[in-house]
Each structure stands twice: as structure tokens, then as C-alpha cells.
Amino acid sequence: MTGPVAALLDDGRLHLQHGPIDLIIGVEAPDDATCRIAYRAARDRFATVLDELVPELPLLRAPLGAAPQGQIARRMHRACGTVAQGDFITPMAAVAGSVADTVLSAMLAATPLIRAHVNNGGDIALHLAPGAEYRAAIAGLDGQLAGQITLHATDGVGGIATSGQGGRSLSLGIAGAVTVLARDAATADAAATLIANAVDLPGHPAITRQPACDVWPDTDLGARPVVTHVAPLPPADIARAMSHGVTRAQAMIDTGAIAAAALVLQGQGVTVGDFEDGATALKERSLSYA
């Protein structure tokens, strides 16, 4: 069995990997010594991450219920509780974001940093000191740029997560990608999952579904039908599916659980939420990637 590995990439970022977890970590610090302290803290915290999660996997793959014990597992549980609003969800919906948050916290506990990000396969935990800014780009599924956003410390956004058909996880919905900005990566991760699930047209003939457990035996979704293929949809159907997602996203924004969301389905994009406080809005941009 292979253990955790660390490598410094040529652009100065740190790569940590263990089993299915790949983290790319970037740090901006006043000097190299501070950067090294942060990277060592990240590496040390990461060493046990997978081993902490594995014993509780059965509980974490079950519908949200009893609280787990582990630090990361509790973070997953809490994030899902914040956005569930009665929907089906398992703590696994927030696993990537929770790992990113945990490693970011470990770095910040070790040393102050100007900027830092922990990117766990597209789910990003973000730290910005006052005055610092972070520019993120949303890539379309074909590799083209679908949108950009600039975040500042005052935005209160500490997590960016994306879910949908373009990702590695199974989805109950048809969204190509749903990107969520929230106070931390765990919340953004869980929210993106639920909004992507909501972008759907139940019973539509263009959508192929399969029981999740037939696609991946270890799934947390059991026999629930996951979307395996979406044929091209007419514009009216795209709009209808998107409206379901927008409603779901707005409900989360209303409770303060998330800051904003961007939804993409078959070349059509829409954003929800308020970006007025200094952030460059996704709102007016075309998210088309066709």
C-alpha cells in the first residue's frame, strides 16, 4: 500500500497526494522561510488525512445523520448540515472541500500568510490577507475559459468548489458544472453538489441514468439513479433545468450559507448571488464555452 507523497512543483507550488486525494498548494509569504514553514505544516497535517477518514467511511457514506468523530469528518458533517435544507446528502459531498480547509487551517496556524490556496481537485480553500486578491478562472469542459473572478479579503469568500457532469464524482443532476463561492471550501463543495443535483429534468428522454452502485460499487449514493449521459437539449429545456438550480442556489444564498453560484449547462451559463463588494461579477459575462 502506498503512503502519502509530497513534491515541490517547478513553479514553487507543493503537490501532496495520497490515494484519491491530490492537493496543489500555493502560498505567498513575506519570505521563503515563512513559505517553508507553511509547506511543512501542510505536509505534516496531510500525512494522516486519509487514515483519519477511512475508519469512518461507512458513516460518511450514509445519509446525513449521526455526527462522526474525526476532525475532518465533523467538518464534512457540519458543512452538509448547513446547506442540506431537507435534501438527500451524505457527508462525502463535502470531503474534498473539508480536506482543503483542514490543510489550509494547518498552514495558517503555523504562520501568517499573505495569500494561500489549497486546491483539492478543483475544490479550493482560500486565504487572503487584507489587501490581497485572488483571481480564479472557470474553465469550460472543453478547456476554454468560461469566466473569471477576482476575490478580495473583504468578500469573505474562503472556498470555491465545482460539481457536475464534468467532474470525477457521480451527479444526480445534469449540470455541466456548478461553481460555488462560500465562506469555506467544505460548504462550497456540499452546496455545489446539491445545486448540480437540482439542475435536472426528471423523466426527460434525452437523459440516461444508471443506479449509482452499478457505476461505482463504493458510492455513497446507493441505487439512486445517476446521470451517465445527456443528449443535446432544446433551449427551453435547458432554461427549465437551470431554473431549478437557480432556485436551489438562491435558497442557500438567502440563508447566508453561500455567497454566489455560477451554473453551466450545454453552453448556457447563469450566475446567482451578489458580487457587488469589489469582486468582478460573473453575472454579466457570457459563460458560453460551446
Added chain:
Amino acid sequence: MPDDNAPNPTSEKIRCDACPVMCYIADGKAGACDRYANHGGTLVRLDPLTVIQGGAQAVAFLDQGENAQDWDGDVIQGNRTFVTAVGAGTTYPDYKPAPFIVSQQVEGVDMVTVVTEGIFSYCGVKVKIDTDRHIGHERAIVRVDGEAIGHVMTAEYGSKMLSLGGVEHLTGGSKKEGRVTCDALMRLCNREPVEMQIDDGVTIVVQAGHAPIINGTPEKLMRVGCGSATIGMFAKQWYGHVDEVVVVDDHITGVLSEHEAGKGLDMRLSGIKVKGRKSTPGRYFQVADPGTGWGGTNVEDPLTILKPADPKLAWPGLRLLMISTTGEQWAYYILDENLVPQPADITPPLLATAERIAENCEPSLCSVLFMGGAGGSLRAGVTENPVRLTRSVKDALTYVSCGGAEAYVWPGGGITVMADVMDMPTNSFGYVPTPALVAPIEFTLRLADYAALGGHVDHVRPVETVLTPAIRKVLPNISQPDPHDPQNYRWRPDRKGRRG
């Protein structure tokens, strides 16, 4: 292609043990990491095309405190990229152009690298095992699961050698012999441990880059020299602290006072006599049988190789040190009034010499060199005129590498290469059910030379086009020459002297 050895195509799920998540993976699916998959009931590593990229530095995990590594500092110059054949996929039977023919400018010269995973029916490994222990006689058959996969070949200095695989075991024997041989070769080449039994010899676990495990005991050190050489090296350090030293060795056992080195120090002859056949003074062959005891002999009690001391020369109180060629075993005696050696407490200066012998021994390692021949069909993937590729390699216009590692090209006909698996990216090797090994091989040459030898120039792509996010990037191996280095080639006046 016929696939009569393929595993039973049941839709059994398998448990992946590559990481603690222990995914349950259905046939044809990958685990949560997308790195491991179930391929017909077998867990396989999904290796993307592997690219060696300059500029990155690996750090050991959990390397802290005193051993903490410096994070900054770029050990590699430049950002040149070399596309290896690992994960390139193969065109079997190679009548199509190789999967990747990539070009990039290096110092103003358009260089082409033809990348293919060759299927080597004619291939095997040469294994060097650093040990003096007797593992089996020369020509003894080496077996895995009872199947012959190769044999013990000519021993080298301080090392035993195995020649494994080859066409006679892969396809010349029974189907099971071929399958077992292919599997053992692949595991050895992928740096995994393989347990082998040697006829009338030992059970040995060989793993590239690791010490051999012989009859369950990991080997530690390679001998500092034969018994006679050890006497020569340490005579001065023993002088004055001891009256006689016997260095026990399966090859040549040395006896200090008789040895040229002892004579040079005017040592008094001790009258200690060893068994075996005298070669020259102080040097004895065959003091015992080969084995896994002292110095590669079967000796466990060193006194068993001594004959009664010569009463005309020996004296009571004579101090005798017996030691092996690695310094790992030693015993100290003082002769009693009957001239019989009695165990005694070793003195600190003598103990220091034992430790110094051990210090001067190199760690025992297993080295695995892949050896294979690029046959006609593989060469056809490179050019329409396969023999021109052979000539181009011989003429040093084409540089051959295996997974980016320097390949030694044998003189004579064909393109028969050897490469150290430790210099290649991990998991570079695969297999086809023929059975044959799939190994990466790259040919690098000038674009103009490639055109001249009838290369598939219309399939040349800029290197950037194969650098997709799906590729696997590995660090350059700084011990290996850069395949693009113009000094590898004949057309460069200051070429390094290689291949005549």
C-alpha cells in the same frame, strides 16, 4: 490478437489495496483515484503518457528536523520536456506509425523523438546480486512457481549473476512457463520483489535497488574483497595487535603470517593451518563448501576449517583472529598450552579493524538490467525502411533510450539494448498475453535525419500537442544523459565518446 492466456472474463469486483480507501472496483472501472482499475479481474495501474520535465524537485515525505530538505533551489536547468514511451500505447504489430512522433527545437536543431511501447518477444533481464553467499552453481535453473525462468550465469566480482527470461522461456516452453516468466520479468522490471528458487541452491528474493533476501535473510554487505585481498588491505592495521589472522572466504581464504603482506611486515609464521587447497603462500581455495555462512562458505564455526596447529611453529598464548570478508562475523582466540584455540575477549584495536572492514563494504544490492531487441516490426513503426533505423543507430545519428534512460546498444546487427530499470520511471513495463513484455523505447534524431531514413514525417507533431493535462510528469533523472543533448550525436564535433 489471440488472447488464450487472458484471465477469466468474469465481472468479479476486486478490492484495490493501493491506498487505505480500499475501493471495490468492478471490471472495466477505475477506483476513486482514477489511478488504478479492474482489468478483467486484475488490478492495473492506469499509467498516462509519462513525460520527463525539467525544473521540479521531489522531496521525501515527512522529512523533518535535522533531515529537513530545503524547499527552494532548482536543481535542474531549463524546462525542456522529453516525452517517454511509458504509457504511449503501442501499435501491434507495429505496421502503423508509432503512437507519438514528436518534435522540438533543441539548440536550433529540430529534434524528433519517436516514442513507442515496444512489444519485446526477445527480451529478458540480467540480474546482478551483490553477495558472496552461494546461491546455486553456474548453469543452475532459476524457477518461479516451479517454472524455469532462467539460469545462474558467470559470477562477477563480489556478485552472483542471473540471466532470466528470453524467448526460450517466454514462448519456447509450456504456456505456463511463458506466463510465469513474463510475469516475473515484468515485476522485476517494475522494481517489484520476485521470489525465485535455484535448483540445488537457495530461495532468493530479488528486487531492483534492494538487498537480496537469501533463504529468508536479507543480505547486508558486499565483501570488501576476497580473503587474500582483505589480508593485503588490513595487514598493517592488524600488525602488532595479533599473531595470526585468517580471513574466511569461499573464493580465497587468506592467512596473514604466510601471506605476502605478512612476510612484508616480517611476521613470525604462526603454524596455524587451514584446510583446503593451497594456491600460493597464505592463499587457500575451498576451505569449506559454498553456503550461506561465513564469507560465502557453509562455515558457522570457524574453527572447523582449522587443522591442528604445527607444534614446531605455534606457541601457547598465540593470538588468533578469524574474520569474514564483510567483517560481519569474527571470532578471537588464544592458543592454550596444548595449542588449541580458546575463545577470548577481543581487544579494542582488533574490534576496530572488524568494524573498518564492514565500513569499507558497499551495501549489497540487486541490479536489474532490461535487455531486449527492437525487431523488424517495431522498427517499422519508426520508418518505412527498418534497416535504415538500425544503421542510423550504429552511425550515432539516432539516440536510443528506454523511458528516458540511457540504453546501451550492443554492437553487431539489430538494435539490442540494455537499460537499468532503476533509471526508468516506475511502472514502465507491461505485458501482452503472447506472452511478451511491453517496454518503452524512444529513438531521438534530427528531423532531417529522420526524413532521410524514410521516417513517418507526416505524423510528426510539435511536442506541445502531446502535453495534455492527462500526461504523467516525472522528474528528470539527473544521472542520465538528456536524450536531446546534441553531444549524443555524430554530427556534433564535440560528441561524447560512445558507441565508437
